[in-house]
Amino acid sequence: MAGYPRPQLVREQWELLDxxxxxxxxxxxxxxxxxxSDPSRRPAGRIAxxxxxxxxxxxxxxxxxxxxxxxxECEIAPRGDGRVLLHxxxxxxxxxxxxxxxxxxxxxxxxxxxxxxxxxALVEDGPQVVTVRARDExxxxxxxxxKQDWQKEPHEIWYERTxxxxxxxxxxxxxxxxxxxxxxxxxxxxxxVGLEVTVVGPAREGLVAECVLAVGADELVTVTGNVQKxxxxxxxxxxxxxxxxxxxxxxxxxxxxxxRLRGVDAVLDEVxxxxxxxxxxxxxxxxxxxxxxxxxRLVLAQGYWPDSHLAQPDDEAHRHEAELVKALGFNGLRxxxxxxxxxxLAWCDRIGLLVWDESPSAFAYSAxxxxxxxxxxxxxxxxxxxxxxxxxxxxxxxxxxxxxxxTDPRQQxxxxxxxxxxxxxxxxxxxxxxxxxxxxxxxxVGIHDYGHDPTAFADRYANLPEAVRxxxxxxxxxxxxxxxxxxxxxxxxxxxxTLSADERAWDAYGAVGxxxxxxxxxxxxxxxxxxxxxxxxxxYTQLTDTRQETNGLLTEDRVPKADPDAIxxxxxxxxxxxxxxx
Numbered sequence: 376m377a378g379y380p381r382p383q384l385v386r387e388q389w390e391l392l393d394x395x396x397x398x399x400x401x402x403x404x405x406x407x408x409x410x411x412s413d414p415s416r417r418p419a420g421r422i423a424x425x426x427x428x429x430x431x432x433x434x435x436x437x438x439x440x441x442x443x444x445x446x447x448e449c450e451i452a453p454r455g456d457g458r459v460l461l462h463x464x465x466x467x468x469x470x471x472x473x474x475x476x477x478x479x480x481x482x483x484x485x486x487x488x489x490x491x492x493x494x495x496a497l498v499e500d501g502p503q504v505v506t507v508r509a510r511d512e513x514x515x516x517x518x519x520x521x522k523q524d525w526q527k528e529p530h531e532i533w534y535e536r537t538x539x540x541x542x543x544x545x546x547x548x549x550x551x552x553x554x555x556x557x558x559x560x561x562x563x564x565x566x567x568v569g570l571e572v573t574v575v576g577p578a579r580e581g582l583v584a585e586c587v588l589a590v591g592a593d594e595l596v597t598v599t600g601n602v603q604k605x606x607x608x609x610x611x612x613x614x615x616x617x618x619x620x621x622x623x624x625x626x627x628x629x630x631x632x633x634x635r636l637r638g639v640d641a642v643l644d645e646v647x648x649x650x651x652x653x654x655x656x657x658x659x660x661x662x663x664x665x666x667x668x669x670x671x672r673l674v675l676a677q678g679y680w681p682d683s684h685l686a687q688p689d690d691e692a693h694r695h696e697a698e699l700v701k702a703l704g705f706n707g708l709r710x711x712x713x714x715x716x717x718x719x720l721a722w723c724d725r726i727g728l729l730v731w732d733e734s735p736s737a738f739a740y741s742a743x744x745x746x747x748x749x750x751x752x753x754x755x756x757x758x759x760x761x762x763x764x765x766x767x768x769x770x771x772x773x774x775x776x777x778x779x780x781x782t783d784p785r786q787q788x789x790x791x792x793x794x795x796x797x798x799x800x801x802x803x804x805x806x807x808x809x810x811x812x813x814x815x816x817x818x819x820v821g822i823h824d825y826g827h828d829p830t831a832f833a834d835r836y837a838n839l840p841e842a843v844r845x846x847x848x849x850x851x852x853x854x855x856x857x858x859x860x861x862x863x864x865x866x867x868x869x870x871x872x873t874l875s876a877d878e879r880a881w882d883a884y885g886a887v888g889x890x891x892x893x894x895x896x897x898x899x900x901x902x903x904x905x906x907x908x909x910x911x912x913x914x915y916t917q918l919t920d921t922r923q924e925t926n927g928l929l930t931e932d933r934v935p936k937a938d939p940d941a942i943x944x945x946x947x948x949x950x951x952x953x954x955x956x957x
Contacts, residue, residue, distance in 0.1 A: 385648065388549075391543060395421055395423060396447045397445070400420075400440035401442035401444055414476045422445065425540050428539050453548065457548055459546055459549075463489040466541070467511050468510065469481075470508065472489065472506070472507050474505055474506075485735075505544075519735045519737045522713070534679060552644070553574065559648075564654070567612050571607070583607070586609055586635075629651055631649050633646075657861070671913065674915050675711050676708045676919075681932075693718045693719040696719060697719065699929065703928060707731070708728060711772075727764075730765050732767070767819065769810050774809055794816050815856055821867035821868075825884065826869075870916050870926075891937070894941050898945045915928075915946070
């Protein structure tokens, strides 16, 4: 369904609440005490949702207040004995939600969704009033914020804030007894698809879950299973030779799914979904896709737009961004320090891109910061686990939030806690521990190296295992604990060339004078990278210019700085020394 905010679990009865909302900043944080949640109160201003108030597209364009209030009148009414769920896809950073003055939700974390059953708060006559209070403290470094700056003006590699409502707000009609979650467990080796269906609502006897799998109009198989203690577990054996059904970036085949919850004499609920028949893993120094070594050619994506910040400017932007990554020759991307919109992940699923899904970082270590980070990780997995494009989880980046991980046992334990949590929640994907340097634990070693001399680069990694063991990136060791020889190594950030004529440029990257010079420098550096024996892949920095980090292959308006076909030819250069056991 076009534009549906949750493409992995689709229902027919839903409506977006985006658009113009009433709005008021609360710089002194007096709104709660003065009863601003009262549905009769009308804020004086207006804001366009889902754009953060700091951004031009919001119509506000003001960065400063920590607390924002939103109000919207809408028509919502449950049907029969059904329920109404209200969804807020992202509110940065702490949110409280009222419907008709009744408090229905409290949530901490700016990058994952909020869901509330608001049925009992609805009024019979007249419009329903939704009120949201969002609080985002600029200087709170324990708050997982990703690349949002804590200073007033963007500096170095940090950008303007994305506060308040910055992803879709919507509601849906659901049955009282209904499908709550799906968990796909595809196994391309055996040609089977596992499915776990969780059911919530009033208990009923004789509940059965039914799943129909198809490719387009061609139905493949139908399976059923009894619901016991709120869960049904089904296994579908796909017919015939399943090789043509396997999902890869080159052949992104998707299996469409219809999942029904049946009662004794009627269908109680029905949802649409899809999956990719693929597996990912690691072994013998390689990243594995469907059990075979697969060389990663990723690009770093910040997910930032000058007019809307971390909010994508419109629904078409999801598709356009994915198509640009593909057109430039990459087989995937690393979503850097922000969670991807599920609709963007759906386009990655459809056109064939692998995604490293990364958790935004805090910048100070404390028990509070770690608690919020781990909660965010769990919610990120719950939201994204079914997307075939998502091929790895990244809980920490460059020791952000664990600055003293090399010497502090607590911070080492924090990285291991993030790693083990992700492995426990999803044992089907590799997990990086601390990407970039100071490897502590993880299924992949990520190295960030912004050297621009191809000869020096080749010398530095002439013996990759030795480089990992003894090497330093900037003032940081690559690893602080021994690395198993079977663990793959990915150059997970490198490159970064900026046009020297750009006066905004932060001067930490290489400067080039023209698009042709960019191509020449890019080719020399990529040639050095693909020649490294045993490297499992790379991630080029970066896809687009982002504020003062003007080192993108595209401008911030998504215009290529050089011939896209020429860039793609460079990115796809043959690996001269394929990954081999180390």
